[in-house]
Amino acid sequence: MTALTEPTEATELTEPLKIAYSPCPNDTFAFDAWAHGRVPRAPALDVTFADIDITNGMAERGEFDILKVSYAVLPYVLDEWALLPCGGALGRGCGPLVLTREPGMDLTGRTVAVPSERSTAYLLFRLWAADTVPGGVGEIVVMPFHEIMPAVRDGKVDAGLVIHEARFTYQNYGLHKLADMGEHWELTTGLPIPLGAIIAKRSLGEPTLRLLAESARASVRAAWDDPEVSRPYVMAHAQEMDASVADQHIGLYVNEFTADLGEDGYAAIRGLLTRAAAEGLVPALAPEALAFP
Incomplete structure (x- = not known):
């Protein structure tokens, strides 16, 4: 086993830090050691599980100390929050899918x-x-992601945008993949797909x-x-997901960018x-906004 790198410049914290991340296998896998006190000198955590649409709102309201959020929310919150250079989800071949009941559907209207x-x-x-x-x-x-595939199957909507483990299970609903958003992104940019970010309150201070x-x-x-140490934690929160699907999920979303965003990660973000700002989808981001202390 590789020895853990002990954190430096430890700061005295009298209470556990409040953190919210999803119950998805990539988050529980990545945070298992820290959440259970197995990272030397790391601050204690008070963990809340919440889907990303909930944590995005928490970030905008300034709640908690550390959050897993969508990269799409960063332009709205980086005055108060700092992007951590690790712990999040980027990758290749792991983008959201558009699903339909019938293959080749024209989505116009x-x-x-x-x-x-x-x-x-x-x-x-x-x-x-x-x-x-x-x-x-x-x-x-807008609907909770676990309701999207049944809604498409049942004809309540024409198409659905799905994420995470739905990549591996949509055939079970009799659905068809119309397009892979990540594939389109990678073909047009050559960059990895930025999905989920870890942010922390700037008010905690640079050493923390x-x-x-x-x-x-x-x-x-x-x-x-x-x-294997993380498996009980992962499966306890995997929402009845099959263990093989959980392993696929982890293999896809916990990768080199989870350990360090690196140049390609920051370029992707x-x-x-x-591009989103140019389409009027988000506010423009200041050049220095992504810089880590």
Whole structure:
């Protein structure tokens, strides 16, 4: 096993830090060691599980200390929050899908269900639609992501934008993949797909923010060193997901960018938000907004 890198510049914290992330396997896998006190000198955590549309709202309201959010919400919150350079979800071949009941459906004027309008999935969808649906899609309906595939199957909506493990299970609903948003993004930019970010309150101060980043990175590496240790935590919150699907989910979304965004990661984030701002989907991002203390 690789030895954990101990965080430096530890800051005295009298109470656990409040953190919210999803119950999805990539988050529980990445944060297992930290949440259970197995990262040396890392601050204690008070964990709340919440889907990303909930945590996006929490970020905009200034709630909690650390949050897993969509990259799409960053232009609205980076005055108060700092983007950590690790712990999040970027990757290749892992983008959201547009699903329909019938193959090859023309989405012009159609009703599309999405998990959130403040999500990377939604931005990728709108950028794809701007390139490929000249007449424009019709009504956008926001619903919890676990309700989207049944809604498409049952004819309540014409199409659905799905994320995460739905990549592996949509055939079970008799649905067809109309398009892969990540594939379109990668073909047009050459960059990885920015999905979920870890942010922390700037008011915690620079030493604590650096400590949080080092703690998140150490937690990810601990999970890689001994994946079986995290399995009970992952499966306890996997919402009845099959263990093989959970493993696929982790393999897809916990990768080199989870340990360190690196140049390609930051380029992907800037690229997404710059393109989205040009389409009027988000406010423009200041050049220095993504810089980590």
